[in-house]
Amino acid sequence: xxxxxTLLRRDLANLFGGAGRGATLMPVLFFLAVAMLYPFAVGPxxxxxxxxxxxxxWVAALLAAILPLDRLLARDVERGFFDQLVLRGVADEVTxxxxxxxxxxxxxxxxxxxxxxxxxxxxxxxATLRTVELGLLAGTPGLAAIGLIIxxxxxxxxxGAALSGLLLIPLAVPLLVFGAGxxxxxxxxxxxLTAAISLVLAAITPFAGGAALRAAREG
Amino acid sequence: xxASGLTAWELFCRxxxxxxxxxxxxxxxxxxxxxxxxxxxxGKTSLLRILAGLLPPSLxxxxxxxxxxxxxxxxxxxxxxxxxxxxxxxxLSLGRALKFWRAVDGGTADLDRLGLRPLLEIPVRFLSTxxxxxxxxxxxxxxxxxxxxxxxxxxxxxxxxxxxxESLIAERRAAGGVVVVASHQxxxxxxxxxxxxxxxxx
Numbered sequence: 244x245x246x247x248x249t250l251l252r253r254d255l256a257n258l259f260g261g262a263g264r265g266a267t268l269m270p271v272l273f274f275l276a277v278a279m280l281y282p283f284a285v286g287p288x289x290x291x292x293x294x295x296x297x298x299x300x301w302v303a304a305l306l307a308a309i310l311p312l313d314r315l316l317a318r319d320v321e322r323g324f325f326d327q328l329v330l331r332g333v334a335d336e337v338t339x340x341x342x343x344x345x346x347x348x349x350x351x352x353x354x355x356x357x358x359x360x361x362x363x364x365x366x367x368x369x370a371t372l373r374t375v376e377l378g379l380l381a382g383t384p385g386l387a388a389i390g391l392i393i394x395x396x397x398x399x400x401x402x403g404a405a406l407s408g409l410l411l412i413p414l415a416v417p418l419l420v421f422g423a424g425x426x427x428x429x430x431x432x433x434x435x436l437t438a439a440i441s442l443v444l445a446a447i448t449p450f451a452g453g454a455a456l457r458a459a460r461e462g
Numbered sequence: 463x464x465a466s467g468l469t470a471w472e473l474f475c476r477x478x479x480x481x482x483x484x485x486x487x488x489x490x491x492x493x494x495x496x497x498x499x500x501x502x503x504x505g506k507t508s509l510l511r512i513l514a515g516l517l518p519p520s521l522x523x524x525x526x527x528x529x530x531x532x533x534x535x536x537x538x539x540x541x542x543x544x545x546x547x548x549x550x551x552x553x554l555s556l557g558r559a560l561k562f563w564r565a566v567d568g569g570t571a572d573l574d575r576l577g578l579r580p581l582l583e584i585p586v587r588f589l590s591t592x593x594x595x596x597x598x599x600x601x602x603x604x605x606x607x608x609x610x611x612x613x614x615x616x617x618x619x620x621x622x623x624x625x626x627x628e629s630l631i632a633e634r635r636a637a638g639g640v641v642v643v644a645s646h647q648x649x650x651x652x653x654x655x656x657x658x659x660x661x662x663x664x
Binding site: 245246250253322324460461 | 477478511514515516517518541542543545546547548549550551552562563565566567601605
């Protein structure tokens with residue numbers, strides 16, 4: 244148990260500072276850049292922005308989820324870090340579960356914070372912002388889980404970074420449909436479905452990711 | 463009869479489509495040493511990873527239905543592996559990077575003896591090859607396990623370092639540990655059993 248806490252602290256320190264320099268900041272900046280560019284592209288008409296802005300926030304969040312993937316696991320696999328944890332009796336499933344929590348903490352909450360200035364840039368009203376924030380709260384764990392599974396699957400591949408983007412987009416479509424769908428229906432049903440998808444994804448990630456790490460080890 | 467530290471039967475190793483070695487039996491009493499030899503690519507590193515439990519000890523591959531899939535491996539005690547990797551965060555200073563493994567293992571190596579004390583403030587990425595090997599040794603010693611698997615432990619080490627590794631191995635064996643070494647460089651392993659993987663083709 245104490246090794247799990249130690250591992251979580253190390254993962255968080257790496258994702259927020261030092262090693263992954265930018266691993267947390269880059270998706271947020273990318274997210275804000277999309278929100279800033281969109282009014283330039285479609286024109287500043289307030290009613291158009293208010294109607295489509297929530298959807299753009301969701302698309303930006305989905306694309307921002309691709310950015311941290313290439314460095315999420317690759318370096319630790321290269322330097323035999325996971326091997327040494329296995330030798331110390333920490334199963335790959337536990338390692339991946341801890342990494343999922345750390346990855347979501349470094350990705351979800353910063354994105355939800357950035358959604359506030361993004362909503363300002365897009366002229367979203369308070370009710371829409373609330374739906375977007377709830378949707379992101381429900382959806383970002385799912386995005387983090389998909390991203391981590393893909394990072395584990397592509398860890399041994401050349402060009403894995405480019406591939407992971409292509410793999411994430413179709414897999415994230417259900418999250419986008421229900422999460423962004425809640426904006427037009429205005430109901431909480433879409434958000435509840437997004438949360439359900441996220442929970443399922445988060446539950447299978449440790450096992451899928453652990454199996455992928457073992458497969459990469461056996462080459 | 464002495465207590466056995468390592469028992470392994472019918473080990474097979476496949477990398478890709480190639481069978482590297484097959485039907486390898488290994489056993490070692492407590493305090494014994496095994497020296498693995500053989501040309502590059504024969505499977506020494508793979509064998510060490512099998513012994514570490516990182517690769518399966520048997521072939522359950524459908525491509526080789528004619529081969530037995532009953533490889534078994536058992537250690538009496540805990541095992542540590544020193545391979546070509548350094549499992550430390552490159553951007554941290556050596557002292558802080560080692561602190562992570564100290565927290566996981568609950569023990570630490572004698573840094574003065576390993577010659578690492580003056581390097582604790584230096585980021586891991588600036589360490590030389592020999593210093594990295596010493597840092598990896600610190601992780602292994604700090605792990606406090608019974609048995610050691612060493613993959614080219616002398617790579618990059620100066621003559622002091624070689625003597626240090628040899629004395630660390632001797633101490634581990636004296637404490638009842640089994641030490642399995644794969645090394646191309648001459649290494650003093652008194653009474654070690656030499657296993658040439660060329661004798662175990664498929």
